[in-house]
Amino acid sequence: MESDLSTDLGQLRYVPQNFRDLAETDLGKELWSFLKRSDNLIRMETATLLDRAAVEPLAAGLVAEFGEEVADDRVKQMIGHMVRQVMAALGYKPDRSALRITRPSLFTSGTTYRLEGSEPRQVMKITKEQREAWIKNTMxxxxxxxxxxxxxxxxxxxxxxxxxxxxxxxxxxxxxxxxxxxxxxxxxxxxxxxxxxxxxxxxxx
Known part of the structure; x- marks a missing residue:
């Protein structure tokens, strides 16, 4: 069963825990707003229905919006932490963590919020060079x-x-x-x- 994407997340507040230093910056606030946009909610739920990591379809938009520096490891970790809270607000629970992302992307792995009954998909390995080339082409x-x-x-x-x-x-x-x-x-x-x-x-x- 799909979540209701009309759910109003406008008042949803991020609980930063170990990411407070970044979350309180202008970047952190804009990232949180970016993730709650309706188009990105649709992307995350679509990825979930396809048994893919919720962060995967966000990559191109993140690089285009914030630049190649968004590939910073700690920033990506905070994005994953934010996505988990957004997905929870939509009614999802984590299914698998550290799932390898199989296409050139900003992220090497991510958490899936797979719907009950869906089958795991075969994965392939993406090299560091392919990932870096994707970032350069997208930024x-x-x-x-x-x-x-x-x-x-x-x-x-x-x-x-x-x-x-x-x-x-x-x-x-x-x-x-x-x-x-x-x-x-x-x-x-x-x-x-x-x-x-x-x-x-x-x-x-």
Whole structure:
């Protein structure tokens, strides 16, 4: 039996437990909102009906929305933790944990919330190189290309001074020095998406 996707999760609050440091950042708040969007609820339930990890269909949207830094291990762990709470609110319980994801994706494994009576599916191994290639091909949304050209050097390394210079240009004063560089970039990116006129980066598509 499917859950009712019309369930209003707008008031559902995330209980961060060991992820409080990330959950209280702008990135954490935006990730929680992202996961509760109706289109992503549909993706998670569809994956569940197909006996796949609930996080799997979220990967492309996460990379496009938050950039390649969303591949940070701790961020991915928090996403999995958030997904578990969203699925619980929809009436699901975890079935299998650490299920290998068999297609190039942001995630190497995830939890399934398989419906009773469904059959396990055969899995195949995806190499690290295939996964990295998928991330690179998926991260190139217009916004990410626009931002990366301003904050990365010639070899692709993130330069934090450039990142905060762009942030300052758009009135962002807050710093995230307690986070790693990738997490800093995602938090700044979350705020820039709200402030930058899409016309400034649409030409990068």
């Amino acid at each position: 190139n949304s217009a916004f990410n290309v626009w931002l990366n050209q301003q904050v990365r050097d010639a070899d692709g390394t993130l330069v934090l001074d450039r990142l905060y210079a762009v942030a300052k240009k758009y009135g962002i004063q807050k710093r995230y020095d307690n986070l790693n560089p990738g997490q800093q970039r995602m938090n700044i990116g979350v705020q820039l998406r709200k402030l930058v006129d899409p016309k400034e980066y649409e030409s990068f598509e």
